[in-house]
Amino acid sequence: MTGPVAGGGEPRRLWWPGPPGVTGREAGWLVVAGVLSPVALAVVVVAFGVGVVLSPLGLGVLVLAGAVQGMRAAGGLHRRLTGVLLDSPLRAPEAVQLRPGLWRWLVARVGDRHAWRAFAYLVLRLPVAFAGFAVAGSLAVFGVAATAYPVLWFFTHGPLPVYGIYSRTWPGTVLWALAGVIALSALPWVVHALAIVDRQLARLLLSGPGLLHRLRFLEETRATALEDADQRLRRIERDLHDGAQAQLVAMAMKLGLAKEELATGNDTDVDLDQVRTLVDAAHGNAKQALVELRDLARGIHPPALDKGLDVALSTVATSAGIDAAVSVDLPRRPPPSLETIVYFAAAELMTNAAKHSGKPCLVRVDEHDEVLRLSVSDHGPGGAVVVPGGGLSGIAERLRPVDGELRVSSPPGGPTLVTAELPLPR
Incomplete structure (x- = not known):
């Protein structure tokens, strides 16, 4: 009834x-x-x-x-x-x-x-x-x-x-x-x-958690998300200032010197070797600025994600420094925001596995009961724990704003299994 x-x-x-x-x-x-x-x-x-x-x-x-x-x-x-x-x-x-x-x-x-x-x-x-x-x-x-x-x-x-x-x-x-x-x-x-x-x-x-606890949790995660966004903006500003901007300033100065050298009006007084050196240096600054801008953009949104998590995680696995097998089994494509979180979490976990284990790892992404699940396992020495300021803690903080949960099973002697679960919007 x-x-x-x-x-x-x-x-x-x-x-x-x-x-x-x-x-x-x-x-x-x-x-x-x-x-x-x-x-x-x-x-x-x-x-x-x-x-x-x-x-x-x-x-x-x-x-x-x-x-x-x-x-x-x-x-x-x-x-x-x-x-x-x-x-x-x-x-x-x-x-x-x-x-x-x-x-x-x-x-x-x-x-x-x-x-x-x-x-x-x-x-x-x-x-x-x-x-x-x-x-x-x-x-x-x-x-x-x-x-x-x-x-x-x-x-x-x-x-x-x-x-x-x-x-x-x-x-x-x-x-x-x-x-x-x-x-x-x-x-x-x-x-x-x-x-x-x-x-x-x-x-x-x-x-x-009840309603009041849920409200407090949402307030905390909102504050965390705002703080994280502010830190990201500051990092981007710092990277631009110390990286690409510095390279562009150096390139402009070198091109300016070359311009002044060419502006003498007398071909016999122009030191072509010096001009070539300045132009070559400016060209090097331009290429370095492009590399740093590309890396910065990749840190904001990896281009490989445009082709889906399977391609993006396989790309990360090739440069992880260890043997990493990737399995993505999803009936539908998750929202871009969740894909980005899973991508960076998987990249951090593969880096941890390469650093602390050195053994082959398995990366699996699937969906179960409206939950997007990422699991990374390896047969290293174990002993992985979530500590404040550590890599796993950073992943947990990244999951919190979207109601995600991180679970770590890493007994001494291994194996280590880290699972991240993110509820999917209905």
């Missing part, structure tokens, strides 16, 4: 009652999540208890970090199930910001607030799961038994062993059948009511 559409777009689903077509998935949610939630909570509690017991030995802290990570994983699994079975997709929380050093890593892992929110969700959902099984299960069993009682009465001539269903005469069984039909008719509504509670609980504790 849907409400009226305001201003076009998809119809707005009413809070109550629920659409009959969703009831089957909601019932599946009650069964699957009803079993999964208690099991996940039990595993997390046991792991946490083991971590507390082993804490005096030092190893327990690592077990605690693993238990907290398990909380986050359980929350992520429930969040995905909420989107599939309850038709209520939730935004994933931001990744944990890890810093170099074992102590900082442990503090970041154990203090992961989204993991603890997921733990709170598992605790609060436990009574909801039991209530769902008890109420919905009781209605279903009673409804089926009571509805079938007029037929079963001929075989039992007595009470059924559930809910005191009994009638001395067959006409009395019809009343029980009527009650069973009512119970079965009410079952979808009860299932939907329980699903509403689960939806609200998941939105409250498993969803990513």
